[in-house]
Amino acid sequence: MTDLTNGLRVDAQRNRQRLLEVARRAFATDSKPSLESIARDAGVGIGTLYRNFPTRDALVEAIYRTELDHLSGQAAELLALHAPDVALRAWMDRFADYAVAKRELADALRSMTAPGAITHTTSRDQLAGAVRPLLAAGAESGVLRADVDGLDVVASLVGIFLVAADPAQATRMLDLLMDGLRTVPAASDAR
Structure with missing residues (x-):
């Protein structure tokens, strides 16, 4: 396959994506999964893993950035x-899903935030x-x-996600935050 997008062949892109998916699941259950098992579970050789992610930190950073980019991109999709x-x-x-994924990567991410590979500010x-x-559209329409x-x-x-005791409490707290952002209470809250 020679169709190039983003500088990678289609099969190379597929391998990279599969590695990221498998690695994310692996880090969700083990803070230090073996890179060999990630490659094996992704159906590729260890050389393919190292070509895409030369270090464990590079793999963790790619997982995190993929999650961050995915979440950021969803705002425009939802607004449409x-x-x-x-x-x-x-x-x-x-x-909330992003927060769970970040928590699953917490140990690996901690080692990367210290040297500055991933910054909280960014x-x-x-x-x-x-x-x-989302806020601008809501303000323009008068609902936020x-x-x-x-x-x-x-x-x-x-x-909210630092202090919520469980998912139900987090949901209630998100609803409270939304009420604070609205210009009038949600229709379901009107009395």
Whole structure:
């Protein structure tokens, strides 16, 4: 296969994607899975893994960045399908999935944030950039407050997932956050 996209052959892209998927699942159950087992489970040789990810840190960083890019890209997709407030709340649920994935990679990520390979500021800025169009569309349509910054929403989300005792509490806290962002209570909350 010689069709090149992003500089990689189609089969090489498929192998890279499969490695990322298998590695993400592996890190979810083991903080230090063997790279050989990841390659084997992905159906590729260890050389293919090392060509794509020369170090364990490079693999962890790629998993994290893939999750971050995926979450960021979903904001525009949701806004195209839903009213701004509904899209923002749905994006918050997607953020919950991202928070779980980040927690699963926590040990590996800790070793990378110290030397600066992945910075909290860069991640927050990327997520805030994804939230801002949702907030702007909501303010323009009159359903969301116009005085809220994307960084404040992201910081609130991080806080919720740091302190929530369980998924049910996190859901209730997300609903409270949304109520604070709306110009009027949600129709289901009106009394």
